[in-house]
Amino acid sequence: MKILLLGAGGFIGANLTERLVKDGQHEITALDIERAKLDETVKNGEIRFIHFDIRANEKKLERLTADHDAIIDLVAMANPSLYVSNPIDVFKLNFTENLKIAEFCVKHRKRIIQFSTCEVYGVTAARAFGKDSSKHPVPFAEDDTPLIMGPVKSHRWIYACAKQLLERVLHAYGLEEGLNYTIIRPFNFIGPRIDYLPSEQTGNPRVFSHFMNALLYGTPIKLVDGGVNYRAYTYIDDAVDCIVRIIDNRGGVCDRQIFNIGTPENEVTIKELANKMCATFDKYFRQPADPYPEIVSVSGEEFYGKGYEDCDRRIPDVTKARKLVGWRSEHDLDSVLFRTMKYFVEKHRTKQPSPGRDAVARYISREPESADFAICDGQRTDHLGNRLNVRKGRCRG
Numbered sequence: 389m390k391i392l393l394l395g396a397g398g399f400i401g402a403n404l405t406e407r408l409v410k411d412g413q414h415e416i417t418a419l420d421i422e423r424a425k426l427d428e429t430v431k432n433g434e435i436r437f438i439h440f441d442i443r444a445n446e447k448k449l450e451r452l453t454a455d456h457d458a459i460i461d462l463v464a465m466a467n468p469s470l471y472v473s474n475p476i477d478v479f480k481l482n483f484t485e486n487l488k489i490a491e492f493c494v495k496h497r498k499r500i501i502q503f504s505t506c507e508v509y510g511v512t513a514a515r516a517f518g519k520d521s522s523k524h525p526v527p528f529a530e531d532d533t534p535l536i537m538g539p540v541k542s543h544r545w546i547y548a549c550a551k552q553l554l555e556r557v558l559h560a561y562g563l564e565e566g567l568n569y570t571i572i573r574p575f576n577f578i579g580p581r582i583d584y585l586p587s588e589q590t591g592n593p594r595v596f597s598h599f600m601n602a603l604l605y606g607t608p609i610k611l612v613d614g615g616v617n618y619r620a621y622t623y624i625d626d627a628v629d630c631i632v633r634i635i636d637n638r639g640g641v642c643d644r645q646i647f648n649i650g651t652p653e654n655e656v657t658i659k660e661l662a663n664k665m666c667a668t669f670d671k672y673f674r675q676p677a678d679p680y681p682e683i684v685s686v687s688g689e690e691f692y693g694k695g696y697e698d699c700d701r702r703i704p705d706v707t708k709a710r711k712l713v714g715w716r717s718e719h720d721l722d723s724v725l726f727r728t729m730k731y732f733v734e735k736h737r738t739k740q741p742s743p744g745r746d747a748v749a750r751y752i753s754r755e756p757e758s759a760d761f762a763i764c765d766g767q768r769t770d771h772l773g774n775r776l777n778v779r780k781g782r783c784r785g
C-alpha cells in the first residue's frame with residue numbers, strides 16, 4: 389500500500405515511520421516542515437521525504453493525496469501553550485487546513501486515518517456537575533461518552549473543539565459520501581523523541597520534558613495547580629503497535645470507527661508522575677553532581693497564560709481496540725518512565741560515563757517481568773510522603 393504520512397516528522401510520526409519502514413510492508417511518503425526526528429530514516433534512503441507546509445500549496449497536496457492509497461494525518465499544533473497564545477492559528481491548522489485533506493480524500497475516494505485527541509472528551513461529567521472526579525472514575529468510551537468542553541472564555545478548548553468538529557465532519561462525510569475514515573484519539577503517549585527539553589530551545593514542551601529538564605539541569609519542577617489532575621500514559625511503541633493494526637485494518641474492522649489508544653492502568657496524578665520520575669531518576673540515572681530540583685505549585689494561567697483550563701481526568705476505555713484489532717499495551721508506568729527517561733539521559737549525557745549503568749543493565753535484563761513494579765511502588769510511598777506533601781519542596785527523599 390502507498391501511504392502518505394502527513395506530520396511524519398513529529399513525535400508520533402517519527403516513531404510510526406520507523407516502525408513502518410522496519411515492517412517493510414508499505415511504500416511511505418513522509419511529509420513535514422521539520423525533519424530532525426526523521427534524519428536517520430531519511431539518510432538511509434528508506435522513505436521519500438517531502439519538506440512541505442500543508443498550508444502552502446493546495447494543488448500539490450491534492451496531487452499527493454490522489455497518488456496514495458491511504459492518508460495518515462498527524463499534522464496539528466498540539467501544545468497547550470499554543471492553544472492559549474495562538475488560538476486562531478491552532479483553529480486554522482487543526483481544523484481548516486486538515487479539512488482540506490479530508491475533502492481531497494472524499495474527492496479521490498482515499499482512506500484517511502485522522503489523528504484527533506483524547507481532549508475531545510473535555511472535562512469529566514463529575515467535574516461538570518461540581519463533583520470530585522477522583523472519587524468518580526468513569527472511563528471515556530468512543531461511541532457513548534458525551535464531549536463536555538469548558539466555557540468559550542477559556543480559549544484553550546479551541547484545540548479540542550477544532551479536533552471535535554473535524555471528527556464530526558469526517559463522520560458526516562462517511563454518512564453522505566461514503567468516506568472511509570478511522571479516527572484515533574491518543575491518550576498521552578510518551579517515549580523517545582517526545583519533545584525537546586526547554587534548555588534546548590525556546591517554547592513550552594509537554595510535561596514530561598519539563599520534568600526531565602528539571603532533573604538534568606535543576607530548573608524547578610512546576611506542578612500546574614498542584615498537579616492534582618490525572619493522566620494515563622502510554623508508551624509510544626505500544627501506541628504505534630495499535631496504529632499499525634489500524635492501518636492494516638484486517639477485514640475492514642476499522643472502517644468508520646473511532647479508537648481510543650491509551651493505557652487505563654497507567655493512570656497517575658501529575659504530582660505522582662513527578663514523584664515517580666524523581667524516584668526513577670534517583671534509582672537508575674542520578675550522578676553525584678546532579679541537582680535536586682525544587683518542586684513548586686503554579687497556577688495554570690501563570691504557566692500557560694490566560695485562558696487556560698485543565699482536563700481533570702481522562703481514563704481511556706480501550707475495549708474497542710481490544711475487540712477489533714486485538715491490541716493491549718504492554719508497558720506499565722514504571723517501564724514507560726524508565727525507557728523514556730533513559731532516552732533523554734543518554735541523549736544529554738553522551739560523553740559522560742553513567743554510574744547508574746549497572747542498575748540500568750539489571751533493569752533491562754529483568755524486563756518485561758513486573759518485578760520492578762513492586763520495587764518502584766514501594767518507593768513511591770516514600771516519595772509521596774516525603775517529597776510532595778508540601779506546596780513547595782525539594783525533589784529529595
Ligand SMILES: NC(=O)c1ccc[n+]([C@@H]2O[C@H](COP(=O)([O-])OP(=O)(O)OC[C@H]3O[C@@H](n4cnc5c(N)ncnc54)[C@H](O)[C@@H]3O)[C@@H](O)[C@H]2O)c1
Pocket residue numbers: 394395396397398399400401419420421422440441442443461462463464465466481503504505506507573574575576577578
Ligand atoms: N502525543 C500525544 O500523546 C497526542 C495526544 C493527543 C493528540 N495527539 C495528536 O496526534 C498528532 C501527532 O501528535 P505528536 O505528538 O506527534 O505532535 P507533534 O507536534 O510532534 O507532530 C506534529 C507534526 O506536524 C508538523 N506540522 C505542523 N504544522 C505543519 C504544516 N503546516 N505542514 C506540515 N507539517 C506540519 C509538525 O512539524 C510536527 O512534526 C497530532 O494531531 C496531535 O494533536 C497526540
